[in-house]
Amino acid sequence: MSQEKRISSKYIYFFGSFGGILFGYDIGVMTGALPFLKIDWGLADGTITGWITSAVMFGAIFGGAVAGQLSDKFGRRRMILVSAVIFATFSLLSMAAPNKGSIYLILVRILLGLAVGAASALVPAYMSEMAPADARGSLSGLNQTMIVSGMLLSYIMDFVLQNLPQAWGWRVMLGFAAVPAVILFLGVLRLPESPRFLIKSGDETGARKVLSYIRKDNGEIDSEVKSIKEASHKETAAAQKTSWSTLFSGKYRYLVIAGVGVATFQQFQGANSIFYYIPIIVEKATGQAASSALLWPIVQGVILVLGSLLYIWIAEKVKRRTLLLLGGTMMGLAFILPAILNALIKNLNPMTTLIFLCIYVAFYSFTWAPLTWVIVGEMFPLAVRGRASGLASSMNWVGSWAVGLLFPIMTASMPQNIVFVIFGVICLGGVLFVRFCVPETKGHTLEEIEEAGLYHGSKEPQEVKQ
Numbered sequence: 281m282s283q284e285k286r287i288s289s290k291y292i293y294f295f296g297s298f299g300g301i302l303f304g305y306d307i308g309v310m311t312g313a314l315p316f317l318k319i320d321w322g323l324a325d326g327t328i329t330g331w332i333t334s335a336v337m338f339g340a341i342f343g344g345a346v347a348g349q350l351s352d353k354f355g356r357r358r359m360i361l362v363s364a365v366i367f368a369t370f371s372l373l374s375m376a377a378p379n380k381g382s383i384y385l386i387l388v389r390i391l392l393g394l395a396v397g398a399a400s401a402l403v404p405a406y407m408s409e410m411a412p413a414d415a416r417g418s419l420s421g422l423n424q425t426m427i428v429s430g431m432l433l434s435y436i437m438d439f440v441l442q443n444l445p446q447a448w449g450w451r452v453m454l455g456f457a458a459v460p461a462v463i464l465f466l467g468v469l470r471l472p473e474s475p476r477f478l479i480k481s482g483d484e485t486g487a488r489k490v491l492s493y494i495r496k497d498n499g500e501i502d503s504e505v506k507s508i509k510e511a512s513h514k515e516t517a518a519a520q521k522t523s524w525s526t527l528f529s530g531k532y533r534y535l536v537i538a539g540v541g542v543a544t545f546q547q548f549q550g551a552n553s554i555f556y557y558i559p560i561i562v563e564k565a566t567g568q569a570a571s572s573a574l575l576w577p578i579v580q581g582v583i584l585v586l587g588s589l590l591y592i593w594i595a596e597k598v599k600r601r602t603l604l605l606l607g608g609t610m611m612g613l614a615f616i617l618p619a620i621l622n623a624l625i626k627n628l629n630p631m632t633t634l635i636f637l638c639i640y641v642a643f644y645s646f647t648w649a650p651l652t653w654v655i656v657g658e659m660f661p662l663a664v665r666g667r668a669s670g671l672a673s674s675m676n677w678v679g680s681w682a683v684g685l686l687f688p689i690m691t692a693s694m695p696q697n698i699v700f701v702i703f704g705v706i707c708l709g710g711v712l713f714v715r716f717c718v719p720e721t722k723g724h725t726l727e728e729i730e731e732a733g734l735y736h737g738s739k740e741p742q743e744v745k746q
Contacts, residue, residue, distance in 0.1 A: 287470060289494045295467035296407050297422040299360055299399040301460045302367050304430025306336055306396055307555055309457060311577045312438020313450035315559055320446040321380045326688040328382050333556050334684030335386045339393020340400060340677035347398035348405075348670020355481075356406040357473045359398060361465060367395035368461035375455030379447075393677075395461075400653075401673035405665065408657030409474040410494060424650035425588040430460065431555065432581030439574045479508045511661075527664050527671065536668050538718045539659035542604070543672035545710035546652040547679025549611060550703030551644050553687040554580065554637055560688070561637070564696050565630040576634070580641050587645020600651055601720050607647025608711035614640035615704030619697040633697065648710070652676070658721055 310333050323329055343363075351359045370392035377385040403423050437456055441449045475487035484505065491501045527536045554561065558580060562573040594603075618633045656676075660668035690699045 287472060287493050291467075292410060292471060292494060293407070293422060295464070295471055296410055297403060297426045298460075298464050298467055299363065299403040300423045300426030301430035301433070302364070302457070302464060303336075303340070303396040303399050304427035305434045305457050305460055306371075306392065306430075307427070307552070308431035308434035308577065308581065309438065309453050311556055311558060312435060312442065312574050313453040314556075316442070316446050316450040320450065321382070323382070326692045330685040330688045331386050332382060332389065333688075334681045335389035336393040336396055337552075337677050337681035337684055339390035340397030341393075341674045341681060343394035343397025344401040344673030344677055345397075345670040346394070347401045348667055348673065351402055351405065351477075352665075352667075355473045355477050356402050356409070357468060357471050360402050360406070360468050360471075363395040363398040363402065364461045364465035364468065367392065367399075368458040368465070370395070371457035371461065372455055374457075375451045377451070397673060397677055400676065401669050404653040404657035405669050406474055408654075409476045410490075412495065412500075422592070423653050425585070425592065428581065428584035428588050428645065428649070432578070432585050433460075435574070435577035435581045439578060442574055475504075476508050476512075479505065480512050484509075524667065527668055532661055532664050532668075534717070535659050535661060535719070536664065536671075539655055539668060540672045540675055541713050541717060542648075542655050542710075543652055543676040544679055545608075545706070545713060546648050547676050547683060548703075549608075549644075549648065549707045549710060550615065550683055550687075550700070551641075551649070552680050552683045553699075553703065554641060556684050557687055558637075560691075561696065562634065564691065565633050579638065583638060583641045584645045584649070587642055588650055591646040591650045594646070595650075595654075596722070599720050600655065600722050601714055601718060603647045604651055604714045604718070605711055607643045607651075608707050608714065610643040611640050611648070612704040612707035612711070614643070615700040615707060619701045622697055633700075655718075655721070 314329065314333060317323065317332070318329065323332075347359050347363065370388055373388045374385060374392060377388065403426075407423055434453070434457075438453055441452055443449075444452065472490040472493065473486070475490045478484070478487040478490065487508070488501055488505060491504060495501050495504065526532065555577075558576050559573040562568055562576050591603075614636045618636045621632060622628050656669055656672045660672075687699065690702075
């Protein structure tokens with residue numbers, strides 16, 4: 281079988297997860313571009329600022345849902361290629377926005393969001409279907425590493441380009457996003473299709489060929505093909521009855537609620553308020569001009585990358601639930617404690633809040649950030665995986681859009697520390713949700729997880745049995 285190998289597994293995993301670079305870059309790029317855009321266009325309205333920042337996430341709500349369904353029909357690989365083309369096109373159109381064309385820029389970034397949302401749904405699904413069960417957590421964690429690497433790249437580009445004329449600096453920042461999109465397109469041209477999609481489409485020979493690139497021996501391939509076919513037969517039997525309402529039927533309900541719930545909590549916990557607006561947060565906390573605070577995003581980006589690498593190292597050593605519970609608790613405290621300290625200590629050093637935000641980012645980076653996409657990729661049964669992954673992605677982007685839109689409005693009407701307390705309470709709510717609603721899935725095949733769902737769908741959530 282080894283003589284048939286033409287594509288290395290490293291190449292497959294690298295470009296399979298490279299889509300994360302795209303929406304990681306676009307998540308981060310507005311952090312540096314926004315202060316210069318506000319000066320260039322004279323933006324003072326918090327609502328317009330929020331819409332320009334969050335427009336991508338609004339489009340991603342729909343991109344994730346549509347891509348999930350289309351990938352079930354046309355395949356993960358083909359839809360990733362389409363996403364790369366859309367991303368490159370609308371990145372360049374964002375760069376070409378007419379002067380003070382706020383409505384134009386909002387609309388173009390909404391369309392750009394279709395590609396961002398598609399990538400957020402397709403990449404985890406593709407990676408989880410390519411990875412073996414005993415390495416699925418760490419390999420799916422590559423998606424998060426790519427996302428935060430894209431964010432760090434955008435922060436560095438923002439810092440490097442900050443001395444360009446204001447009318448050009450933010451345009452180059454936005455337009456540069458087309459570069460990773462072109463790299464993704466060229467890389468994915470050589471990627472194989474997911475073996476699960478191929479078997480679902482009746483191409484067992486093609487699936488075996490793909491598995492020969494990424495599995496150790498024929499015995500492992502035979503066992504996996506058998507498991508996939510059994511799961512696929514169950515799907516076929518129920519295919520004509522599958523609809524959106526099927527997601528919440530007794531058969532699948534608790535796994536769908538668990539996966540979608542984690543994806544939703546991840547964004548409403550407020551991480552993107554830091555990633556989008558850290559220069560403005562620094563300005564409010566210290567009085568330093570936002571346009572001169574672009575080293576702070578780089579600090580956050582470095583923490584995120586290091587955290588993602590830590591996650592890859594510990595992914596198969598620590599249970600998913602343990603990491604989510606630890607991360608959510610520490611994130612909640614990091615948001616709430618500064619407000620308590622400010623109430624108790626007069627003239628508290630404003631750097632205290634920024635230090636606690638770094639602690640938040642550190643714990644987020646190796647817990648909720650990567651695990652959300654691991655869980656989205658592995659939690660859902662095959663029969664509803666496309667729809668459920670799309671729904672989870674869309675709900676994740678609803679939270680991202682809401683935080684991006686509302687944060688500047690909220691901070692204009694209430695103290696910044698109180699806004700963070702609200703996010704802290706949501707973090708602790710996420711801890712309770714994981715404690716009572718999310719099963720443990722580490723080390724199990726997708727088919728084993730589905731089988732557990734079939735048995736426990738109408739009962740209280742339980743861990744998948746060893």
